[in-house]
Amino acid sequence: MARSLAGATARCGSRRGTPSTDGFGPDSPTITTTPATRRSISRLRIQRSPSRTAVGSRGTSSSRRRAPLDGSRATPPGRRAEYAGYVAWRGTVPETAVPEQVREQFTSVFTFHEAENHLILGYPIPGPDGSVEPGERRLNWVWYDNLSGSLDRETVLTDAAGRRREGAVPPGELWEAVWNEKCERLAGFPDVFETLVRETDDPFVQSIFDLTVSSMVEDRVCLVGDAAFVARPHTAAGTSKAAGDGVTLAEAIESHADLDAALADWESERLAYGQRIVERGVQMGDSYMK
Numbered sequence: 052m053a054r055s056l057a058g059a060t061a062r063c064g065s066r067r068g069t070p071s072t073d074g075f076g077p078d079s080p081t082i083t084t085t086p087a088t089r090r091s092i093s094r095l096r097i098q099r100s101p102s103r104t105a106v107g108s109r110g111t112s113s114s115r116r117r118a119p120l121d122g123s124r125a126t127p128p129g130r131r132a133e134y135a136g137y138v139a140w141r142g143t144v145p146e147t148a149v150p151e152q153v154r155e156q157f158t159s160v161f162t163f164h165e166a167e168n169h170l171i172l173g174y175p176i177p178g179p180d181g182s183v184e185p186g187e188r189r190l191n192w193v194w195y196d197n198l199s200g201s202l203d204r205e206t207v208l209t210d211a212a213g214r215r216r217e218g219a220v221p222p223g224e225l226w227e228a229v230w231n232e233k234c235e236r237l238a239g240f241p242d243v244f245e246t247l248v249r250e251t252d253d254p255f256v257q258s259i260f261d262l263t264v265s266s267m268v269e270d271r272v273c274l275v276g277d278a279a280f281v282a283r284p285h286t287a288a289g290t291s292k293a294a295g296d297g298v299t300l301a302e303a304i305e306s307h308a309d310l311d312a313a314l315a316d317w318e319s320e321r322l323a324y325g326q327r328i329v330e331r332g333v334q335m336g337d338s339y340m341k
């Protein structure tokens with residue numbers, strides 16, 4: 052995608068030289084910001100030009116999606132991710148940190164356990180250095196919880212320092228009292244899951260969101276990945292969707308002589324795809340968690 056966008060991609064002038072996941076390159080000072088928005092792309096305006104575009108890829112909390120190009124403060128309707136009604140507690144453990152029987156359970160099959168108001172699953176992922184060799188991998192677990200017990204979302208999203216986080220509390224910052232209370236629930240889970248979760252050093256929690264947008268291109272700013280559509284994780288499709296958005300955008304730009312026609316074709320295809328994946332995620336998630 053970077054190759055296709057070279058020459059067509061602009062960068063936020065206020066962040067010259069700073070690598071940016073929103074796709075603005077250091078040598079393309081073709082985007083201007085108002086003085087009040089120097090440290091943000093939220094109100095960024097692209098100078099109209101036949102060969103300039105920009106890509107917003109900052110995930111679910113994308114400021115680009117939430118702030119309209121007209122510079123107004125309000126998030127436009129339909130551009131805020133909606134809480135799906137449950138959270139995911141998560142963590143990873145080196146596979147060597149758990150007994151052989153537990154390791155075998157999670158490395159041989161994709162393991163799920165469903166309980167009332169909960170769903171937990173575990174599976175192997177590459178080690179910190181990307182290795183997939185036995186003994187070097189990590190075990191990853193995801194515990195979906197609709198918070199029907201004593202913990203409410205407000206409490207769960209309050210971190211160890213007492214700050215209320217917006218959608219997630221990162222590794223190392225969970226409030227210990229919250230996590231200890233959560234762990235009491237593990238007593239009813241199969242032993243392999245209880246061991247896996249208890250052996251986790253830095254668990255974290257994320258709210259699950261749904262998001263669909265009605266446009267992915269605005270004044271040649273293109274939204275890709277979770278900045279545009281957030282599908283519930285049960286689809287296991289978010290990463291390939293994000294990559295697909297980027298690859299197809301590059302292909303569209305390469306195959307059209309006219310940039311606006313390329314963006315319009317790309318948008319129409321990816322809107323339909325994003326919508327389908329989000330709907331599928333809602334169906335799957337609701338069937339487990341409601």
Ligand SMILES: Cc1cc2nc3c(=O)[nH]c(=O)nc-3n(C[C@H](O)[C@H](O)[C@H](O)COP(=O)(O)OP(=O)(O)OC[C@H]3O[C@@H](n4cnc5c(N)ncnc54)[C@H](O)[C@@H]3O)c2cc1C
Pocket residue numbers: 071072073108109110111139141193257259275276277278284286287288289290291293
């Ligand atoms: C519990 C859970 C489990 C999941 N499991 C799977 C799975 O098994 N398979 C799958 O395919 N998908 C899964 N997903 C979804 C997947 O993680 C996302 O769909 C995917 O990561 C989206 O990619 P993205 O690049 O659009 O956004 P992100 O991965 O969120 O990347 C956005 C990047 O932008 C950066 N950023 C944000 N703001 C700024 C800023 N102001 N300046 C600079 N950088 C910034 C962020 O740090 C981040 O690196 C799961 C999601 C959740 C919540």
